[in-house]
Amino acid sequence: MAEPGAAALTTADGMPLRAALARASRRARLRAALLVAPLLLFVLVSFVWPIGQMLLRSVNNVQFAANMPELTAWFAANPRGTPVDEAAFAALAADLRLAAASRTVGTVGTRINYELPGSRSLFTATGRAAGGLEPPYREALLALNPDWGREELWTVMRGASARYTANFYLAALDLRRDAGGGIVRVAPEQRVYVSLFLRTFALSAVITVVCLALGFPVAHLLATLPVRRANMLMILVLLPFWTSLLVRTSSWIVLLQGQGVVNNVLVALGIVDEGGRLSMMYNQTGTIVAMTHILLPFMILPLYSVMKTIPPAYARAARSLGATSWTTFRRIYLPLTVPGIGAGAMLVFILAVGYYITPALVGGASGQLISNQIAFHMQNTLNWSLAAALAALLLAAVLLLYWLYDRLVGIDNMKLG
Amino acid sequence: MAPDDIDRTFVAFERVQKSYDGVTLVVKDLNLAIARGEFLTMLGPSGSGKTTCLMMLAGFETATHGEIRLGGRPITTVPPHRRGIGMVFQNYALFPHLTVGENLAFPLEVRGIGRAEREAKIARALDMVQMKGFAGRRPGQLSGGQQQRIALARALVFDPALVLMDEPLGALDKQLREHMQFEIKHLHERLGITVVYVTHDQGEALTMSDRIAVFNDGVIQQLAAPEVLYEQPMNSFVASFIGENNTLDGTVETIAGERCTVRLDGGTVIDARPVNVSRQGVRTRVSIRPERVEVRPERLPRGVHLVEAEVLEFIYMGDIFRVRLNVAGNDDFVMKYRNAPDAVRLVPGARIQIGWRPEDCRALDAA
Known part of the structure; x- marks a missing residue:
């Protein structure tokens, strides 16, 4: 305490009390810091650093500026709206010549190709001929390929010349810059990501609700059964955790596909005829079924740990006070399980939003989620910046959700187990 | 009610x-x-x-x-x-x-x-x-x-x-x-x-x-x-569950109406009131409350049997004294009496005579 007399306090041998306390606790603090140091290091290396890299890459834009220095300088010197003059074409020609010599013209072409499909070949073809270009460069380039005169191309190149850009985020939201630099939606047939985000959230919400509906009674049973039988049931709940994800997903394929077990049984029983086999696999149904199965324990466990702490006396008290069993559930039991519902729903939803393997295996075309698109850009188009922007948007959405939850329910109300 | x-x-x-x-x-x-x-x-x-x-x-x-x-x-x-x-x-x-x-x-x-x-x-x-x-x-x-x-x-x-x-x-x-x-x-x-x-x-x-x-x-x-x-x-069971209680085991020797005598296992004979014993010769457990034990037998009616006891412990509890005695082999026999000005203070090892009114000592079923 900062009382006037406190400063003068000393230990028995005359040492200031504050210093003595600091010295006494220093060793303990140091040891505690050493104990957590490995984990801290691990988290930094495996979590904070990669996420930082991802966020950086989602705005990073050096491929163009690094390889096209003169044109980048021209863009910097002339604001948007300046007519593309001979100086600009001269800079372009010089840069193309340089890029062709250092074999980076493909990189530049790829970068422009992200936003203007078909541009890569324009760059590589012109690059091969760049050595023979003579002034006036405007005419020379347009003679080589009239596409060099397209206003759209110059808008894209201007956008690509900045070191940092929001263009990947625009692309991830189905937006682009028009010639004047304004933000517009892309052509309807190119709009993919927004609907995919919406589908991802909708499917995750459905999976969360199904998990809650299926998990709530099981968790209640677990919490109220005698210990021996509850342990048995708990093993059954945890069983999916001990089985490979691939095995579990594949067994759903075996069960649900067109010629699968479920359809065969239905046909054999005459419930559906041969032509009317249900399509439960390689679509949204397949994704929902398989992901619900995999994520169910994440709902049951927090619910169980909360229900375990609710004494049966509450329900009895409510009944003795005149409440029917439904009122008792609605007014007393359900509100008391909210921390578990919140924790379980958050866990399942966040895991579902980022799920990749299962939708990739059983989702078909309509059951794909945003993470499959991220993987696509990572592995096929190699547009890592777009992948990073999509991932960052996903992260932002989850954080927003978390914030909403905190506002509505309160994070300290959440009980993970 | x-x-x-x-x-x-x-x-x-x-x-x-x-x-x-x-x-x-x-x-x-x-x-x-x-x-x-x-x-x-x-x-x-x-x-x-x-x-x-x-x-x-x-x-x-x-x-x-x-x-x-x-x-x-x-x-x-x-x-x-x-x-x-x-x-x-x-x-x-x-x-x-x-x-x-x-x-x-x-x-x-x-x-x-x-x-x-x-x-x-x-x-x-x-x-x-x-x-x-x-x-x-x-x-x-x-x-x-x-x-x-x-x-x-x-x-x-x-x-x-x-x-x-x-x-x-x-x-x-x-x-x-x-x-x-x-x-x-x-x-x-x-x-x-x-x-x-x-x-x-x-x-x-x-x-x-x-x-x-x-x-x-x-x-x-x-x-x-x-x-x-x-x-x-x-x-x-009730006698031992409600309140503090001393119990002694013995056999009914004589029984007449509201009075009986019981020969304890050590040979001592005491007076009691038969509650659920009905005839001579059955085993019984007699029960007596600590505060009903009389430390000054001269206050008791004439003719009641007195019992010899050895003082094992004397505890001063303020308003009362609590004395642990050995009575007929039971060394958890407790006696309580008020801290009056003329109350006697006992010393461990002393041998004293104690007694009780026959109606305060109840001859119950042998547990």
Whole structure:
């Protein structure tokens, strides 16, 4: 305490009390810091650093500026709206010549190709001929390929010349810059990501609700059964955790596909005829079924740990006070399980939003989620910046959700187990 | 209270049996009539079946056999929420997510009582337990004693005719517990409600009850008013369970009306009152309260047998002295007497003569 007399306090041998306390606790603090140091290091290396890299890459834009220095300088010197003059074409020609010599013209072409499909070949073809270009460069380039005169191309190149850009985020939201630099939606047939985000959230919400509906009674049973039988049931709940994800997903394929077990049984029983086999696999149904199965324990466990702490006396008290069993559930039991519902729903939803393997295996075309698109850009188009922007948007959405939850329910109300 | 007054019977257990596992009976053939307005305590050690009886009355357990009637109506098939019984639980069971006011409103809301009347009743109930102004608090913000009062108010707020209490004071410290005993007692007197109270604390039972049913092993051992129970226990279980008690084992030597003599196993002969021994020669266990042992035998009527005792321990307890003696081989024999100005102070090792009035020493069944 900062009382006037406190400063003068000393230990028995005359040492200031504050210093003595600091010295006494220093060793303990140091040891505690050493104990957590490995984990801290691990988290930094495996979590904070990669996420930082991802966020950086989602705005990073050096491929163009690094390889096209003169044109980048021209863009910097002339604001948007300046007519593309001979100086600009001269800079372009010089840069193309340089890029062709250092074999980076493909990189530049790829970068422009992200936003203007078909541009890569324009760059590589012109690059091969760049050595023979003579002034006036405007005419020379347009003679080589009239596409060099397209206003759209110059808008894209201007956008690509900045070191940092929001263009990947625009692309991830189905937006682009028009010639004047304004933000517009892309052509309807190119709009993919927004609907995919919406589908991802909708499917995750459905999976969360199904998990809650299926998990709530099981968790209640677990919490109220005698210990021996509850342990048995708990093993059954945890069983999916001990089985490979691939095995579990594949067994759903075996069960649900067109010629699968479920359809065969239905046909054999005459419930559906041969032509009317249900399509439960390689679509949204397949994704929902398989992901619900995999994520169910994440709902049951927090619910169980909360229900375990609710004494049966509450329900009895409510009944003795005149409440029917439904009122008792609605007014007393359900509100008391909210921390578990919140924790379980958050866990399942966040895991579902980022799920990749299962939708990739059983989702078909309509059951794909945003993470499959991220993987696509990572592995096929190699547009890592777009992948990073999509991932960052996903992260932002989850954080927003978390914030909403905190506002509505309160994070300290959440009980993970 | 007149237990055999049929018209006034409010709660009746008739030939009630209860088994959880189909092998053993936790309640064996229970017959009990509780009068309207009575404060009846079910007292017994844990596992004696008293809580099971309460739970059957509340509707949380079903009787395996027999019938329970409330106000003359069999209630075996009536679900708990339609029995209209107020209940106070051991750990209060106040709903933690509701405020005190909402806890009290709960039984009124589910009964469809309008807001104005609800608030009047809540205010009255809070006033009754001296917790005015606490309606906005949550149970977690209250002390144990305050929670206890709120639990009591919640059980009373909807004006039930019968209130069950399952060891409601068990979680409180001794001083608060004694205070609450009187408050519950006064509430009972003021409201005229019928209370069935379960406890394993005999002091609590003696303080509060009109009648006490002593449970052991699924059977009511004795059902009587507190003073009868204390002074005239009918068997050795009741004698040892209620209050402090000295016991000596022996054989009935002579028996005549209200008097008998017992030869203790050490050979000493003492006087006693036959309670459930009927003839000469049977084994018996005599029971005598420590405060009924006379340290100055000259005060006793002439002709009673005196007993030799050795002082083992003398404890000064302020208002009384407590002396541990060896009497006829029993070295846990306790005697208590008042710290009067002329009271003798004994020294360990001294040999003294003690005695008692024959009617204070009860010859019971041999345990």
